[in-house]
Amino acid sequence: xxxxxxxxxxxxxxxxxxxxxxxAADNLVKGAQLLVKxxxxxxxxxxxxxIIQIKELEKRGDDIxxxxxxxxxxxxxxxxxxxxxxxxxxxxxxxxxxxxxxxQKFRMHPxxxxxxxxxxxxxxxxxxxxxxxxxxxxxxxxxxxxxxxxSCIRINEIENQADEIYHCGLSSxxxxxxxxxxxxxxxxxxxxxEKATDKEEDVSDVVKSxxxxxx
Numbered sequence: 001x002x003x004x005x006x007x008x009x010x011x012x013x014x015x016x017x018x019x020x021x022x023x024a025a026d027n028l029v030k031g032a033q034l035l036v037k038x039x040x041x042x043x044x045x046x047x048x049x050x051i052i053q054i055k056e057l058e059k060r061g062d063d064i065x066x067x068x069x070x071x072x073x074x075x076x077x078x079x080x081x082x083x084x085x086x087x088x089x090x091x092x093x094x095x096x097x098x099x100x101x102x103x104q105k106f107r108m109h110p111x112x113x114x115x116x117x118x119x120x121x122x123x124x125x126x127x128x129x130x131x132x133x134x135x136x137x138x139x140x141x142x143x144x145x146x147x148x149x150x151s152c153i154r155i156n157e158i159e160n161q162a163d164e165i166y167h168c169g170l171s172s173x174x175x176x177x178x179x180x181x182x183x184x185x186x187x188x189x190x191x192x193x194e195k196a197t198d199k200e201e202d203v204s205d206v207v208k209s210x211x212x213x214x215x
Contacts, residue, residue, distance in 0.1 A: 098196035117169035
């Protein structure tokens with residue numbers, strides 16, 4: 001038995017952090033689902049309702065984030081490295097912040113055109129969010145680290161796809177859009193969507209770090 005495995009036996013079953021992270025991951029998936037729905041619908045009233053729902057999920061995500069930090073401050077023995085808990089917590093929260101930022105940009109300065117790239121990247125954000133949920137749930141017992149790594153690899157692949165769509169979208173934008181204000185609005189939305197996938201990759205990197213340290 002390795003030293004790490006021995007110490008894992010001494011750590012009590014986590015009844016605080018993993019359930020909170022599972023709540024955060026579930027909340028993230030819901031936010032990503034709403035973002036996809038936002039770009040699918042053309043009904044302005046429905047869009048406004050979705051923006052409100054995303055904001056509510058973002059606030060709930062903040063509450064979960066604060067709960068995790070509070071538990072971290074008063075817990076001596078944690079299921080994995082304290083720094084990784086801190087990073088994982090912040091990274092998940094960041095993704096939902098960017099999802100909310102996209103919807104708020106549409107509320108304040110909506111682009112005239114709903115580009116296909118908006119929906120394409122939002123669907124990738126949802127795919128990655130679902131993989132995050134799988135990876136987080138598997139942290140509960142760590143019996144299947146390979147399954148966690150598969151989700152992490154998938155998240156990295158999704159980020160690469162989003163990056164490609166983002167750059168292609170920018171290229172087309174600068175080539176075809178003649179209205180400078182419209183160009184700026186579309187560019188901001190594309191960049192925020194792409195940043196959300198970057199943050200999902202950050203979640204993946206933290207999870208991989210956890211697996212490596214306890215393997």
